[in-house]
Amino acid sequence: MTGSSEYQPPQNRSPQGQRLQDAWNHATTPVGLPELAWRPALAAQLSKSWPSAREEEWKYSPISQIQAYQWSPVADEVRFELPEGVEACRMSAVSGSVLDRVKSLMNIPPAHRFNAMAWIMDQDVWVIRVPRGLSPSAPLRVFAPRGSEGSWSCAAWILLVEAEAHLSVVEYYGPQASATSWGARFFLESGSAVEHLRVQSAASDSWGFAESIALVGENARYVQTQISSGGKMCREDAVVRLQGRGAEAHLDAVFMARQEQVLDHRTNIDHEVGDTQSHQLYKGLLADSARGIFNGRILIRRGAVGANAAQLSQNLLLSPQAEINTKPELQIDADDVKAAHGAAVGQLDAEHLFYLQSRGISEEKAKEVLLLGFALEALRGLRDPELLKIGNSQIEAEANLMLRTRKSEALASESSRSGKLP
Amino acid sequence: MSATSMEKPALLEVVDLHVNVQGKPVLKGLNLTIRPGEVHAIMGPNGSGKSTLSKVIAGHPDYEVVSGQVRYEVNFQMRDLLELEPDERAKEGVFLAFQYPVEVPGVSNRNFLRTSYNAICKHQGTEALSDAAFDQYLKSKMALVEMDEKFLDRGVNVGFSGGEKKRNEILQMAVLSPRLALLDETDSGLDIDALRIVSNGVNRLKSRHNAIVMVTHYQRLLDHITPDFVHVLAGGKIVETGDKSLALKLEEKGYDWLL
């Protein structure tokens, strides 16, 4: 890209921006792949100034805070626990039809420059393959790198699920690094099914950029459930392309943010063909002066007759300083489709509270039960008992943490009030 | 009133109760006395304040008591019920089967019942049941209202039919065994089989020690559960009290002759 409109004066370059760009410039195309079409555009973005709050994309993010740092971008190792029959090999070693699929996955541009870092820094990612018709009883466990302080940890992986295969996946994403770029790309062949649970529990001072991209084939079913509670700021992008008739995606999430945390969730669902379904339930639980962001994009392409898209964003604000920015973006270019979206922001329902109290449950306990119930609904898409168990205990632990801090704050404000008495 | 009922001390006494809802007077000097072992039916036109009375007794925060008293027997002493929080009332044995039970998504029926039962056990100084023991206890109560176990792992009332919600209310009553049960139009919207099941359940839960107040529009419920008293609530007051024959008269003549 050339032209005077692209010129940026060098003083706009931040230390962190310079670091990232240097790393990017040294990185080559991932091993075994031709030049990626999206690379130049994202490289150009990195070489420009640091993203500012004026850009729609980063409007609600405190992203500018990172630019003063000089964290080193490093490629970190991903760890896997493979169920029986599931295979793993490096991207550089794949060939034939597997390589074709990897290519079609890799051709999709990352949602933004920091997600791109995951794929540029991590040169030779693991490709996990579930052979045709296989349905392992145990889940695939994936451990994102923990990284270290002062580093910008980058890692990614690829999952190919062959026809009629079924797999459960648990992704543990709990970095200690100062910043992370974490990517996952899934290819679901016809008639396959994936239940994917991602547990985000980043360290409280870390910045995270995670992305998942799924290509879903004919009659394939992709369920993604995210539980996010960590990080100073964590953004998670979920991209789904429904490419075959009968393809389904269920994207559910609960994000529980406290203190000054910012948890940012973006979804982008593309109904490329007709008779496809997408269902989304995004639940925000926001305490203190935390901020939640949900941005849900749905595209129903021309000719995608019979597509059905439903999106619901539900949010509970537990303090007057907490904030949620929720925005649906629907683009419907086809006739005879169903598309519904809704957003709700509120406090706990007074009638629900009274109902529980009228059964002998104290107000405090009733609030606990309702809060937990609100969060647990995010698990509605999971069938695998193992994933449900992990999801349940993670949500319970995080909800309890949220309640405990609320309780101790209530006590603190009570004692400070009584302290003022003469 | 019969001589036997006069001998017993009251379980609930409502004296000259005035209640506003959103600033509008709804109950205007209501009096009612209920003793253990009694079954009362409250009938009356729509909007006359029947649900308001039930909600005030249960402690709903939207209802403002302007004047009057609601006293309730706790440990052989009459206490001011209005001073107690809703959960404290429930712990002392007050139970309201709601006219319109709410759906509580995300909270399983089983978890809800167990939390409620354990809260009441704790208050009464008995030990909470283990999960397995509670499930066993619950099973016996579910049989009473002929409810399928699949309802236990669904969200409270979520996706239940009108009749299933009412049955779930009676299941809660069975689990908590209250001393004062207010059933607000529990019979409305029930088919004949469901009405029989619910009435059988209530009859089995009836004892010398507890009292049941049924708000209803229909004689058919009273064919199943025989009331000792029938009251007519109109214009925010009890305007007529009689025995079960009053219900028959109301069925025949309507309320106009009383207004």
Ligand SMILES: Nc1ncnc2c1ncn2[C@@H]1O[C@H](COP(=O)(O)OP(=O)(O)O)[C@@H](O)[C@H]1O
């Ligand atoms: N929560 C409420 N908000 C506003 N008005 C109410 C509320 N509850 C009851 N009312 C009003 O109070 C009056 C009595 O209602 P209710 O007690 O429900 O009557 P009933 O149960 O006898 O049909 C009605 O006029 C009704 O509209």
Ligand SMILES: [Mg+2]
């Ligand atoms: Mg009513």
